[in-house]
Amino acid sequence: MADIDCHREMTGFHRNNVTLSNKQQAEMRTRRDAGRTRLKNGLDEAKKPQPKEVHSQGSYQMRTMVQDGDNDYDIDDGAYFAYDDLKDDDGATLTPLAARQRVCDALAWDGRLKQEATVKCNCVRQVYAAGYHIDIPVYRIVTTKDKNDHPVEYYELASGDEWTRSDARAVTRWFNGHVGELNAGESDGSQMRRVTKLTKKFARRAVWKNKTTSGICITKLVVDHFKDSVDRDDKALRETWKAIDAELQKSTEIKHPVLDIKLASAGDQEVTFFRDCLSDALKTLEVLDKSDCTRKQAQKVWDDVFDTDFFTKQPNDGGDNGSKGSAIKVTSAETARRNDGGGRFG
Structure with a gap:
């Protein structure tokens, strides 16, 4: 497995194309x-x-x-x-x-x-x-x-x-409570928030957003199945998606985070649409598992998944378009910081 480290590109995408300025x-x-x-x-x-x-x-x-x-x-x-x-x-x-x-x-x-x-x-x-x-x-x-x-x-x-x-305030307390618990331990709660936003961004491309499931359903799925990865938002995102996909293949039922009701029932059409899109994305990302996968190829599949050209526009190590290996890493303290002079938001 090549294990191309696209953390730099993923956090840059989150900073510039996902989080609000x-x-x-x-x-x-x-x-x-x-x-x-x-x-x-x-x-x-x-x-x-x-x-x-x-x-x-x-x-x-x-x-x-x-x-x-x-x-x-x-x-x-x-x-x-x-x-x-x-x-x-x-x-x-x-x-x-x-x-x-x-x-x-x-x-x-x-x-x-x-x-x-x-x-x-x-x-x-x-x-x-x-x-x-x-x-x-x-x-x-x-x-x-x-x-x-x-x-x-x-x-x-x-x-x-x-x-x-x-x-609804109880739902906010539920989510922020999970973020706080992760931050108090060894995991990065802010990474879970970033993975949540990246997943919502994936699901809400222009031609999908009227067909896919709600933000609260996506948030519940991410919280339930979040897989952290230190300094690797790309890996955390992919592993979380794998866990969500495995669950949704069994049932599209999603329970409310604080009430004894369902956000979605088995067979829900919008959750099914999201699941199918997620499954297709995971198949696209299987290129990353090939031993000869290059950074250029890794960037291309992430572009395909997010329907963007952001990743392939980022520089490759050493300027070689076909190079392998890890990108320069950034610390989690900087991953949610925008370049417009602002502070953290997410």
Whole structure:
């Protein structure tokens, strides 16, 4: 086995083509904050109660967002209302649909946006002309008491026609907890985050992203099957993909990370599509196992896998296009650092 070390190229690809730049991060915060201001002003205009809490969630909060050529970014920003604040003018408790509609109406209060907010099954979506959208899941805060008569809060999501117990922040804590556990031991938790983003980038090429599975499904698969490799993101990625593929060949069922429900069931079409794409990628990468594999060939197969030309544009050792051997290594402290003067993001 040649074992061409493409860690340098992989971390460069992550730095330049996958992780968000400082400018993009700032734009995300600005968009999120603008959405919050619009919601606040709209509820004030309608003389309706404000949410008790507003929390970013999903890939934005887990720092696993990836670059998208179409600016197709999904920012999740949950609105958590006190139970008694989600009532109509007659004092009746709002249905899940009515709660989402109230938030939707608030976002459209001044009519200044070209695209009106729309009510979805699990959220209210505001699409912006630049291509990105903000999803606002609507929650109500339910307070009960435990066996010792102490108050306990939990959250219910306005999902379809039902209030469903849910809290996306628990998913963020689950993911960040795994990162922290790895960082506390011998493994690099940041490598797991990079492998997560690289896998999402692979799955979301332009012709695939409307067919493949969700970001949370991919994240769950990576966390469950992550294989670390010191100073070798290329090897960690490939070995993690092998483990995911082996599992998905048995079943496409994916369990929710914190709730006793399924993210995907056996036979799920989107997970099946992702599995098939992953299997094809692993077959392409078998070139790396050949004893006569050159660095140029290794770079070419990684280009094929990610549908890019980034890898073959990187220099070969000694300037020989057919050379074998290891690339210059970079330390994990630098692998998530961009070259635009920014700090770590992922």
